[in-house]
Amino acid sequence: MSVAGITVALVQAVVVLVGSPLLLGIMRQVRARLEGRAGAGVLQPWRDLRKLMRKQPLTPRGTTEVFRMAPLVLMATTLAVVAVVPFVTTAAVPAAGADLFVVVALLTLGAVALALAGLDTGTAFGGMGASREITILALVEPTLLVGVLALSVPVGSTDLGDIVTSTLRDPGRVITPAHVLAAVALGLAVVAETGRLPVDNPSTHLELTMVHEAMVLEYAGPDLALVELASAMRLTVFLGLWATLFAPWGIAGTTGPGAVALGVAVFAVKVTALGAGLAGAEVFLAKLRLFRTPELLAGSFVLALLAVVASFFFG
Amino acid sequence: MSEALLTQLVGLGAGAVLLTAVLVLWLRELAVVIRVFAAQGVALAGLVAVLAVHEGSGELAVVAVGVLVLRAGLLPHLLRRALSAAEGERRVTRPLVNVAASLLAAAVLTLLALAVSQPLVALAPSPVTAAIPVGMAVVLIGFFVLVTRRRALSQLTGFLLMDNGITAVGFLTGAGVALIVELGVFLDVLLAVLVLGVLTGRMRDVFGRTDLDELRELHD
Numbered sequence: 001m002s003v004a005g006i007t008v009a010l011v012q013a014v015v016v017l018v019g020s021p022l023l024l025g026i027m028r029q030v031r032a033r034l035e036g037r038a039g040a041g042v043l044q045p046w047r048d049l050r051k052l053m054r055k056q057p058l059t060p061r062g063t064t065e066v067f068r069m070a071p072l073v074l075m076a077t078t079l080a081v082v083a084v085v086p087f088v089t090t091a092a093v094p095a096a097g098a099d100l101f102v103v104v105a106l107l108t109l110g111a112v113a114l115a116l117a118g119l120d121t122g123t124a125f126g127g128m129g130a131s132r133e134i135t136i137l138a139l140v141e142p143t144l145l146v147g148v149l150a151l152s153v154p155v156g157s158t159d160l161g162d163i164v165t166s167t168l169r170d171p172g173r174v175i176t177p178a179h180v181l182a183a184v185a186l187g188l189a190v191v192a193e194t195g196r197l198p199v200d201n202p203s204t205h206l207e208l209t210m211v212h213e214a215m216v217l218e219y220a221g222p223d224l225a226l227v228e229l230a231s232a233m234r235l236t237v238f239l240g241l242w243a244t245l246f247a248p249w250g251i252a253g254t255t256g257p258g259a260v261a262l263g264v265a266v267f268a269v270k271v272t273a274l275g276a277g278l279a280g281a282e283v284f285l286a287k288l289r290l291f292r293t294p295e296l297l298a299g300s301f302v303l304a305l306l307a308v309v310a311s312f313f314f315g
Numbered sequence: 316m317s318e319a320l321l322t323q324l325v326g327l328g329a330g331a332v333l334l335t336a337v338l339v340l341w342l343r344e345l346a347v348v349i350r351v352f353a354a355q356g357v358a359l360a361g362l363v364a365v366l367a368v369h370e371g372s373g374e375l376a377v378v379a380v381g382v383l384v385l386r387a388g389l390l391p392h393l394l395r396r397a398l399s400a401a402e403g404e405r406r407v408t409r410p411l412v413n414v415a416a417s418l419l420a421a422a423v424l425t426l427l428a429l430a431v432s433q434p435l436v437a438l439a440p441s442p443v444t445a446a447i448p449v450g451m452a453v454v455l456i457g458f459f460v461l462v463t464r465r466r467a468l469s470q471l472t473g474f475l476l477m478d479n480g481i482t483a484v485g486f487l488t489g490a491g492v493a494l495i496v497e498l499g500v501f502l503d504v505l506l507a508v509l510v511l512g513v514l515t516g517r518m519r520d521v522f523g524r525t526d527l528d529e530l531r532e533l534h535d
Contacts, residue, residue, distance in 0.1 A: 176323060177330025298415035299341045302422045306337065309425060310330055313445050 004255035005092040009083040015264055016082045016240075019271075020232040021045035023239075026272060027279035028203075034283045045232065052225035060218050063120055070117030071219070071226040077110040078233045086161050087240050088263035089252035090168075093161035100148040100158045103241070104141075107193070107234065111137055114227070118215035129214025132290065136192055136199060136211065139297040143189040143304045150182040150307035151245060164248045174246065178311035181303050183246045188300035190238045195231075196278060198288040199296070236271055239278075243270040321369055322442040328362035329446035331355075332483060333425070336453045336476055339460060340417050348472055349394045356386030359479055363486050366443065374494045375486075382482070385501050390475060390508055397468055397512045400519075411463045421456050428452035435488070447487045453480030467515040471508065478504055 025042035032039030059067060084098045111133065118130035152158040154173065155166045167173055192199040195212040202212070216227050244251065250266030252259035288296060335355035342348050360383035367375035410417060428451035436444050457477030464470050482500075 172323065175327065177326045177333075180327075181330060181334065295341075295414040295418070298418040299337070302337055302418045303334075305422045306330075306333060306425060309429060309448075310326065310333075313429075313448065 002092070005094060008089055008092040008255055008260060011260060011264065012085075012087050013079055013082050015088075015267070016233055016236050017079075017229075019268060020236040021049060021229065023236055023271060023275050024232045027275045030276050030279040031203075031283060034280060045228075049225045049229060052228070053222050055221035057222050058220045059223070060121055062122060063218070066120040067117045067218075068223075070113045070120075071223050071230065073113035074110040074230040075226055075233075077106045077113075078230050078237060081106050081237055082233065084160075085237070085241060085244065086164050086251060087244060087267050088260055089255055090161050090165050091253055091255045093159070098160040100152065100160055100163070101145070103160065104144050104148065107237070108137065108141065110230070110234065111193070114215055121218040123218060125214045125217050129211055129217070132211045133215060136293060136297070139294055139301075140189050140192045143185055143297065143301045144193075146301065146304040146308055147182045147186045147189065150178050150304060150311045153308065153311040154178070160244070164244060164251060165253075167245075167248050168251065168253075171249075176310070178307045179246065181307035181310060183242075185300045185304035185307060186242060186245070188296065188303075190242055191278070192293075192297060192300075194235045194238050196235075197282040197285045199293055201287045235275075239271045239274045240267065243267075243274055318442065321365070322445075324365045325362065325442055325446050328358055328365060329449040329483075331358035332362065332453055332479070333449045336456045336480075337418070337421055339472060339476060340421050340456065341414065343414070345398055345468060345472075346395070348469075349391050349398065352394070352472060352475060353387045353391040355476075355479055356388075356391070357383065359386060359483060362446075362483065366486055366489075369443075378494065378497050381498070381501055385505065386475075386479065389505065393508050393512055394468065394471065394475075397471075397515055400516060410469075411465065417459065417463060420459060424455040424459060425452040428455055439489070443487055443489060447484060450480050450484035450487055453477075453483060456480075467511070467518060471511050471515070474511075475504070475508070 022042060022045070024045045025040075028044070029039040029042055081103050084094055085103060086093045086098065115130040115133045115137075118126035118133070120126075148158060151163055154176075155163050157163070173179055191197075195202055200211040212231070216224065219227055247270060250263065250270070252263040332355055335351050335358060338351045339348050339355075342351065360379050363375060363379040363382050367373075367379050412420065425448075429448045432448045432451045435447055438444075454477050457473050457475075457480055460473030460476055461470055462473075464473060
């Protein structure tokens, strides 16, 4: 990996690290405004994180290393993904690691670590949240992998850099049936994976409905801050991945400072627009009953499968 | 029209037809299903219009307009009228197979359609005939809706879905169906929907609802 590659990876990591709580703040602000509330401001997630960071680290009695390692694993896998994905420029993608299957596996590894931590606490809520999370994860996984396959068939490679470069070279591909179907399928998968409505309600602490919040209920202080930050980063990464795959315009082809700065600006605009759109749509949605979630995810799986079929038959 | 553009337009039209067929299986509310069905009519008319421009045939253009009027206007209108007459009855479908399973069945049916229509595509490989499997898949999905739904109106949707699929296959095979035959088929479908609409109304008058399972037992 060249010096330029390392610099770009660092830039991406810093942008996502600093930007993801802001994205969360913007999404909450959009929701608040649409619901007629004043909102806590865009900076509120960062203020929460600062408050949590200053607190004393505390772990519940009876928990093991699994509980302590989970936030680190979550953070490390997310950072690894941020470093290799061509969010800003396609010129600095490492030869190995930017494979879509690797990216999906890394992101899933973080989710599994958190689910194990939920089980490790031995509380009812932790176990319930972990069980629900794994159920959803097991249903999302096929969609993600089949959708990835649909995108890689026309390119002949699952390397993210190759997919983005070839889409940039041939913009007409974005409106082929395979691409449109895969976009819808992966969009649903992203919503489910990041725990947004209608699969999970990110703003609730009501025990009957929560999935993600139930797993992290026992975390406190800096550990909680790490989990919250990593979750916000996961949201940014998923939205960024979606934007990179289906709207790759503005991604630089070189590693010059100007090109990278432009790439960062375009990436920020795209992810913010997607996040604001998601938050706006959430105002009009109610959470699905947990038993109806498989229907939604089966639908997204069928769309992904149809995308593969279409990519084989209409190129 | 260039080959690449034709491929893309046919692909888009076929994709929209298939997507709407899957949505009919996915959604529960009948009013929304009817709207999706109308959207499928528009996609089908678009597909026929693309073929008309490609072949430079005025006859096909007339048929495309006919498809648009009948399948995106008249039939959804009739369905909607039958639905609004069904006041008091629950307006959601009650499938025999749950939605997740029927969506997976749709995936299997699509693959089956691909396998079955391979020889048909191989007869005259072109961007247009490449979309035949989609038409087949819509026929199979329509049939699946027909056999797994309980209420008369949902079954009617399945029947119309199947007919859309048959129409799509007919145009995509490029057999050059004569205008008069096509018009005859249009009238047939319209008549079938009108008769079934009346039948549904009579059933509701006699039994109070249109659950076809009720028809298994004999009454005095």
